[in-house]
Amino acid sequence: MSGSLDWEAYCTLHRADDGGGLLDAVKSIRHGSLAELVRYIMLLPSERRTEYxxxxxxxxxxxxxxxxxxxxxDDFPFA
Incomplete structure (x- = not known):
């Protein structure tokens, strides 16, 4: 992903092994902006980050x- 990003874009967090599919929306764990969810993942213990x-x-x-x-x-909003 190069260029400008919409860090406020609505996204959902899922377990990597949830299978996606028709009921994907109900399998989400949390929701928020792209920046919030990236920050959330990066604050997890390193051994758990690939689970999502x-x-x-x-x-x-x-x-x-x-x-x-x-x-x-460089443009990742830390705060």
Whole structure:
């Protein structure tokens, strides 16, 4: 993900192994902005971070590699 991002975009947090599918919306664990959920994942103990994915509008699921890359961006809003 290069270029400008909408850090306030609505996203949902899911377990990586929840299977997605028809009832995907009811399987979400938490919701918030992209920045909030990236921050949440990065504050977890490192051994647990790969257990979750962030789902953005349009059905794109961000795995830990993408989440960590977002957290390293110069424009990531830390506060």
């Amino acid at each position: 994915v962030i789902e953005k509008a349009g059905d794109h699921r961000l795995g830990y590699g993408e989440i960590a890359a977002l957290a390293r961006r």
